[in-house]
Amino acid sequence: xxxxxxxxxxxxxxxxxxxxxxxxxxxxxxxxxxxxxxxxxxxxxxxxxxxxxxxxxxxxxxxxxxxxxxxxxxxxxxxxxxxxxxxxxxxxxxxxxxxxxxxxxxxxxxxxxxxxxxxxxxxxxxxxxxxxxxxxxxxxxxxxxxxxxxxxxxxxxxxxxxxxxxxxxxxxxxxxxxxxxxxxxxxxxxxxxxxxxxxxxxxxxxxxxxxxxxxxxxxxxxxxxxxxxxxxxxxxxxxxxxxxxxxxxxxxxxxxxxxxxxxxxxxxxxxx
Amino acid sequence: xxxxxxxxxxxxxxxxxxxxxxxxxxxxxxxxxxxxxxxxxxxxxxxxxxxxxxxxxxxxxxxxxxxxxxxxxxxxxxxxxxxxxxxxxxxxxxxxxxxxxxxxxxxxxxxxxxxxxxxxxxxxxxxxxxxxxxxxxxxxxxxxxxxxxxxxxxxxxxxxxxxxxxxxxxxxxxxxxxxxxxxxxxxxxxxxxxxxxxxxxxxxxxxxxxxxxxxxxxxxxxxxxxxxxxxxxxxxxxxxxxxxxxxxxxxxxxxxxxxxxxxxxxxxxxxxxxxxxxxxxxxxxxxxxxxxxxxxxxxxxxxxxxxxxxxxxxxxxxxxxxxxxxxxxxxxxxxxxx
Numbered sequence: 001x002x003x004x005x006x007x008x009x010x011x012x013x014x015x016x017x018x019x020x021x022x023x024x025x026x027x028x029x030x031x032x033x034x035x036x037x038x039x040x041x042x043x044x045x046x047x048x049x050x051x052x053x054x055x056x057x058x059x060x061x062x063x064x065x066x067x068x069x070x071x072x073x074x075x076x077x078x079x080x081x082x083x084x085x086x087x088x089x090x091x092x093x094x095x096x097x098x099x100x101x102x103x104x105x106x107x108x109x110x111x112x113x114x115x116x117x118x119x120x121x122x123x124x125x126x127x128x129x130x131x132x133x134x135x136x137x138x139x140x141x142x143x144x145x146x147x148x149x150x151x152x153x154x155x156x157x158x159x160x161x162x163x164x165x166x167x168x169x170x171x172x173x174x175x176x177x178x179x180x181x182x183x184x185x186x187x188x189x190x191x192x193x194x195x196x197x198x199x200x201x202x203x204x205x206x207x208x209x210x211x212x213x214x215x216x217x218x219x220x221x222x223x224x225x226x227x228x229x230x231x232x233x234x235x236x237x238x239x240x241x242x243x244x245x246x247x248x249x250x251x252x253x254x255x256x257x258x259x260x261x262x263x264x265x266x267x268x269x270x271x272x
Numbered sequence: 273x274x275x276x277x278x279x280x281x282x283x284x285x286x287x288x289x290x291x292x293x294x295x296x297x298x299x300x301x302x303x304x305x306x307x308x309x310x311x312x313x314x315x316x317x318x319x320x321x322x323x324x325x326x327x328x329x330x331x332x333x334x335x336x337x338x339x340x341x342x343x344x345x346x347x348x349x350x351x352x353x354x355x356x357x358x359x360x361x362x363x364x365x366x367x368x369x370x371x372x373x374x375x376x377x378x379x380x381x382x383x384x385x386x387x388x389x390x391x392x393x394x395x396x397x398x399x400x401x402x403x404x405x406x407x408x409x410x411x412x413x414x415x416x417x418x419x420x421x422x423x424x425x426x427x428x429x430x431x432x433x434x435x436x437x438x439x440x441x442x443x444x445x446x447x448x449x450x451x452x453x454x455x456x457x458x459x460x461x462x463x464x465x466x467x468x469x470x471x472x473x474x475x476x477x478x479x480x481x482x483x484x485x486x487x488x489x490x491x492x493x494x495x496x497x498x499x500x501x502x503x504x505x506x507x508x509x510x511x512x513x514x515x516x517x518x519x520x521x522x523x524x525x526x527x528x529x530x531x532x533x534x535x536x537x538x539x540x541x542x543x544x545x546x547x548x549x550x551x552x553x554x555x556x557x558x559x560x561x562x563x564x565x566x567x568x569x570x571x572x573x574x575x576x577x578x579x580x581x582x583x584x585x586x587x588x589x590x591x592x593x594x595x596x597x598x599x600x601x602x603x604x605x606x607x608x609x610x
Contacts, residue, residue: 052485074485084485092478094546094595095471103475104486106468116466147599 003066005030005199006051006082006168011060013046020046022224024060028168028199028216033190035210036203037243038220044203047220048170051201052084053077064168083161084170085154087177093146097130097138098123100145101160129159133189151182158189162196169193170201175209187213207239219243278598280539281551283591287537287583288558295561299568309568311445317560318453319508320530321553325460326501328535328552333497334477334544335391339380340505340531342402343373344524347509349410349419352519356421357414363427366510373506376402377499384498385491399528407521417521423514432514449511456504460549473497477544533580534559537587539594546595558583 004027013021021043028034038044049055051062053071062069064080071077074084092100102122108115123141130138135155138148145153154174161169171190175183190213194200204210210217217234219227219242227234227242234242259268292304304310323340330337347369354365380398384391410417423432435441435448464470475483476490484490505527513519538555540547562583566576 075487078485078487092475092482092545093599094541095474095478099471099474100478103471103483104488106471108468115468117468117471143601144599147601 004028004063005065007063007066008051009061009063011047011050011062012058013043013050013055014058020223021050021057024220024225026218026225026228028201030167030199031194031197032215033194033200033202033213035214035217036201036220037205037207037210037217037239039205039243041222042220042243043223044220045172046223048084048172048201048203051077051168051170052082078164078166081165081167082170083164083166083168084172085157085161085174087173093144095145096123096142097145097148097156098126098141101126101129101141101156101163105164125163126156126159129163130156133159133162133192134185149182150178151185154178154186155189158186158193162193162198166198168199168201170203172203173205174202175204175206183209205243207236207243210239211236277594278601279551280546280548280591280595281554282539282594283587284538284551284554284558286590287587288554288561291558291561291565291583295565295568298571299565306441309564311441311447311450312567313557313560313564314450315447316563317556318447318450319512320527320534320560321453321556322449322456322504322508323501323527324531324534324538324556325457325549325552326497326504327531328538328540328547328549329460329464329473330391330497330501331532331535331540331542332477332544332547333473333494334480335384335494335497336532337380337395337498337501338392338528339376339395339398339402340501341525341528342399342406343376343502343505344509344512344527345519345521346376346402346406347373347506348513348519348524349406349509349521350506351510351513352419352421353410353413355423356419356519362423362514366427366431369506369510370503373503374499376506377502378495380502381495381498385494410521419519421513421517421519423517428514431511432516447511447515449508449515452507452511457549457553464549469493474545477541477546479545530559533584536591537584539587539591541591541595555587558587 006028008024008026011021011024012019024047026034036044036047046055050057053074053076056070062071069080071080092103095103098119099122107118107121107125109118109121110116127139127141130152133155135152138152138156145156148156158169158171174186174190178186187209190200190202194213202210202213215231217227217229217231217239218225219239221242256267260266323344327337327340350369350372351362351365354360354368355362376398380391380395383389383394387394407417410419430448433448434444435446435451436443437446437451464473472483472488472493475486475488476493480490509519509524534556535547535552536542536555537558538547538553539551559580562579563576566573566579
């Protein structure tokens with residue numbers, strides 16, 4: 001097998017005395033979707049912060065294309081082609097589509113001290129990039145990002161990452177805040193990014209969404225990798241149980257059913 | 273027309289028209305006539321406007337600067353002490369005043385960037401520190417709280433004299449600082465709305481962390497903006513000292529709230545990320561007209577603050593409406609969209 005595009009070996013991270021990540025090893029290939037599953041607090045966010053250069057790992061190695069790399073800042077990570085899209089996508093709600101698309105990399109026209117922001121070109125490129133991902137409703141680059149729907153904002157953020165040549169695309173719970181239809185559209189966009197040969201790391205706790213797009217799955221439990229398997233190797237129930245910490249889910253279900261049988265079909269009161 | 277109402281300055285423009293009509297009816301004076309009230313409000317607007325634009329840019333970037341209230345009298349006093357009390361060349365006083373502005377701006381900016389303390393608190397601290405230092409040092413050096421200054425020649429003509437603006441205005445009415453205001457405002461419009469730097473300021477106000485991750489040198493931009501506001505306030509103080517031939521340790525505090533009012537009336541969002549230089553420009557004019565217009569009416573001028581307060585609230589509500597309009601704007605619906 002070819003060298004993986006991104007390879008983590010034995011990543012540990014502790015904040016003072018608290019160990020957040022323990023010995024995480026992962027491989028992601030180009031044109032593949034790795035789903036990172038885990039409950040809240042499992043360490044998913046810390047792991048992506050290490051990948052995107054926000055935190056430094058306490059120990060362990062990161063390799064890209066077989067060469068060891070270290071990210072001192074988010075800027076360095078993005079120079080290596082790692083792009084992160086957060087849950088709410090576009091983070092500048094009061095900026096226009098064209099302007100927010102090019103934040104920090106503004107296209108200019110003119111020369112010397114009279115270089116001015118090329119609004120027309122910025123708008124054209126941004127609108128085209130989003131339309132290429134199937135969002136045809138966006139056709140005016142002067143619209144404000146805050147006026148877009150959640151799915152459109154995700155699409156805009158992913159389009160931006162793809163346009164600026166991301167080779168690894170990290171999506172942090174992109175579907176968590178979306179409705180069913182919009183989530184389906186974002187999943188379609190994820191598959192399009194995969195088709196372009198981009199390695200996608202898809203963070204979610206929605207097993208259905210993960211199974212729809214994932215090629216490769218890793219489950220994190222309390223900072224450690226609990227399972228690592230490929231598509232078709234585990235069923236949806238098995239994955240849910242794994243995420244919830246082993247057999248706990250089935251036990252809990254049995255417990256609730258037992259309670260309801262003895263209490264005329266009422267579920268147990270929360271907090272009792 | 274529809275496009276205009278989605279711009280940040282839409283509310284400011286309407287507010288300006290409203291106060292013009294109001295004072296034309298109640299004051300019986302045309303504020304746009306040269307022999308009417310034109311120079312009276314232009315003079316007020318110029319001093320305020322030079323400070324309001326950088327204060328507004330800071331607000332767009334998500335920061336506040338209230339230390340301008342101390343920088344105006346400090347700039348005036350520094351110019352007067354060097355040029356008047358010590359009798360040194362006025363250009364030395366001007367250079368020292370502007371250098372002091374740069375220094376205070378650097379300190380404000382560095383403290384905001386290095387500590388996580390909100391800029392309101394940092395600049396509130398420097399406001400009081402500068403005021404205290406100003407009073408203490410002035411009394412120590414000159415044994416007085418007011419220093420006289422006599423300026424002649426080019427410095428007087430350029431910074432602190434009246435201008436007829438090529439015979440357009442009657443002599444002794446229009447202050448030279450009005451021309452500086454127009455020049456500064458044009459430069460700001462160019463940099464903020466035409467070059468990439470403006471984009472950085474708006475992105476920082478939208479989300480500082482994302483802006484930094486996108487590669488914007490947020491610390492440098494923040495410090496630069498604080499330097500601009502401190503230097504601008506010192507500049508206005510210097511011009512006032514040269515114009516009035518005197519400097520006092522007190523005064524200047526009105527610039528704190530007046531600049532914030534001008535900026536907010538001008539359509540800048542208090543929490544950052546939205547606004548425009550043109551809007552601040554209109555907001556400043558609106559404020560100046562209300563401030564001066566009351567003298568031309570039969571109203572008791574004790575009421576002027578009431579009008580400014582109502583104006584501020586009305587402007588904010590109007591600006592909120594226009595911002596929502598801009599956010600919900602969809603050009604035309606197409607079938608088969610998401």
